[in-house]
Amino acid sequence: MSLPGHHPPTQDGPTLLLGPLLRHVDPVSATVWVETDRACEVEVLGRTARTFRVGGHHYALVLVEDLEPGSATPYDVWLDGVPVWPEPDSAFPPSRIRTPGGTASFRLAFGSCRYASPRTVGRSAGIPPDALDLYAQQVAAQPQEQWPDALVLLGDQVYADELTHETKSLLHRRRHGRQERSGAPRDQVADFEEYTRLYFESWRDPQVRWLLSTIPSSMIFDDHEMIDDWNTSAAWREKMTREPWWQGRITGGLMSYWIYQHLGNLSPQELAENKTWQAIQGLSADPRTPTGTPSRCCGRWRSAPTRTRPASGGASYGTGARPGCSWSTPAPAGCSRNRTAGCSTTRSSTGSRPRWPGRSRRASST
Template structure:
């Protein structure tokens, strides 16, 4: 392949293989200028956002269960795969092959290992190592899907290299108006994605394995939407509007757009408006900033949650950040309309006879018992003593200790439990073999199984895997180990009773963990059987070590 001349367009990021169904796929790219992008003879013009150029190519007419190698051409010039690539050719593999379905998942990936200094003490990137492992396997052992459960970039934890870039970019006046050493607008977010997705290993993996993504707090700011008090404080900051709109615009462009199916793209008013701008020189940033402003001020104006159909498996990805209802007396993880959408999607999966119902949520539903009890205790105090000194103290503790998972939204925790147990009992149709809740966020891994109610026909598990590339400080390691202990559970149960927190009727038991280090999880689904595998990289490792392989189904 001849090298590109300066007059020829080039890839900046991608290709990313995103939504794949039995007959179609979407391929996302970022380019350095306006151009036409060609994948397997299907073409799309780039669109412009903030001076950056992107395209989403819809590849239709594929065969179910097929494997199709592909190249990317920009204005007719081949640019992918790179001629020096040591990886297998990128390919689109559609569902329908008579082999077990393999799903990889994880969360929390702080920057690329190329830009992280050794002094930070972070173990090797599990996603990098996983990509190298996959590339060496036969194709029929590759994962069929990759699920990334939040914090694909860190807007509030920057590498030394990016901090230096920000210092050079910003004027002194701007520095006084913006958060120190954090990104503040769309342009600065593009830097984070370039830093995270440009690794050769990860770039190849994302070009070949279909990916599904959802955000978490660090993609906007730590503690994003913890509470009404938190939001009242942050919205008074002069830089917040630019920060949240830049974050949501970048998420829509880099992640959310690829989560949508061809039908959803055709029905998405924002995407159709972007496409309707015409020439690539018409910048879509003002349109997307307005979308982001509305999404922040009125979460009901957009639904970030979505569904993936994988034959006998189905993923329902739940937004557990942007759509929260934060008033203390009405706290919800998602509003009632979105929860009805989630329940309806779960019911359809049961009606369709899905064998494995997978719920994705960046925040764990079933936590270590002591931490669950603390969050229920804290929420109860906040509601009961709102506006008084005890309430203010409880709010300070909530923000300082990150007490804002599903357990801290008690009504939503119980409502999700009711929906899950309905499916697992067979109240909505033939019960699936498993209901699996995949999560991240908490910088360790564990498996927990729902054991009460005791009349469930499906096995229900919480599978938590985090981080892909970060670390858990020693106090966090100690805290989560203690969180599963019986003594800590008894103590926090008494504390919750004293506050008159409503106890849950659900009961769960830890099956494995906690595990620490950088890590990636895998599900292997074969008929009604399902297994959960976990691989970890510790400091100094050159490859992943598998530390867990357990059944999570009865079959």
């Protein structure tokens, strides 16, 4: 069941729900991510991509190639031949793709732990000002030569275990007591559909939406995308695997992370080699055909009903009960060589101290 507030498609043309997010950028290519309200063709700078459908939601990643190194190219977004971005009468500078090149220094902005925006939390909640929102306003007021070349978001882009009042209300109306009867935490997300609400709430902020449309971003998750202190000990794992609601939570968390965050980290070459991405290219976005659910977080995708369900054999995502999958994001092109790894799904907690797999010990771990 879709969340209240996620409006069904109208008789008009497709609508841009989230994005555009400018993701991977290298000297000659870039990717642009969007979420739309229905199946459609997405066009950026003459390059097109069809949407794919997961859990009743529609997404696209447009690969823009043949860019010039060291160039800055303004872009629009078109859905089924109709321009939808930038928004009419926007007060922000045009969104643009700036490719690395030349000898200029590389400016990198970074941060983490974004709970909510000024649109979703009032001052009375005691939450400090939204740093990313304020930074977006600062960037928009600067000459483009002073803008950062890339943005790295280091975890907790959304909080699955600490919700705003509005999101709690929407979730309670959707559930009608279902989660309460299963023992799931009442004020935390429970499945993929509810995770989509977190991203919708966070990335619709006008200032942040513009910033993410024009500054390339790389993202890695931390514990709050799943739950506080995720996979910190063997005792924690043993307790959580006994919870009947945990399967839906971890499956929804990893699915949403892959779609909303991880996919945009990949370069064109990595996309071409990524089995999961190649598999979903075959998923029709036609509402008459099945949607998709991953059978494993790094494996193939299977056909499943629109209501998200875990595929068989995937009951232990991120619990350590079976081999998991490691996630990482390389540094943006033009930056010093670096890689950040998220190892919570494969962390070994046997013995007195948690252990991380292989070379990930030398990387930043979550």
